[in-house]
Amino acid sequence: MSDKQLGYLVVGGGILVIALIIAVFFGGPMYSVWHQRKAGEAELAKATYTRQVAIQEAHAKREAAIFLAEAEVERAKGVAAANKIIGDSLKGNEDYLRYLWISGLEHGQDQIIYIPTEAGLPILEAGRHNVQRKKVEND
Numbered sequence: 567m568s569d570k571q572l573g574y575l576v577v578g579g580g581i582l583v584i585a586l587i588i589a590v591f592f593g594g595p596m597y598s599v600w601h602q603r604k605a606g607e608a609e610l611a612k613a614t615y616t617r618q619v620a621i622q623e624a625h626a627k628r629e630a631a632i633f634l635a636e637a638e639v640e641r642a643k644g645v646a647a648a649n650k651i652i653g654d655s656l657k658g659n660e661d662y663l664r665y666l667w668i669s670g671l672e673h674g675q676d677q678i679i680y681i682p683t684e685a686g687l688p689i690l691e692a693g694r695h696n697v698q699r700k701k702v703e704n705d
Contacts, residue, residue, distance in 0.1 A: 656663060
């Protein structure tokens with residue numbers, strides 16, 4: 567390699583080093599601004615997506631509530647229809663009602679039944695309760 571070529575190489579290397587220094591001084595702040603802008607755009611995109619997800623979840627909850635309310639109305643209509651059928655079938659059917667009451671008495675165990683008197687007050691089984699209390703206290 568000749569001295570002339572070596573000189574060109576040193577000058578070219580120096581120019582390259584100066585260009586790199588200029589790029590670092592001027593390009594560094596520009597890169598920082600670009601990087602911050604990209605980070606802000608990513609954060610904005612994430613916030614937008616999170617908002618869209620929350621809106622979709624709210625819509626789904628609203629639709630579910632509407633369908634549940636409609637189902638409850640339909641269920642209530644069914645119960646009302648069943649009650650009407652049962653009520654209509656029991657009108658004027660005192661014997662069947664009496665049979666159901668007696669049947670219920672047969673299956674009940676240790677039940678206390680209060681029968682209303684003429685004044686509308688129940689007959690209390692005070693004597694029976696006192697006997698049971700004394701029995702518990704003696705044990």
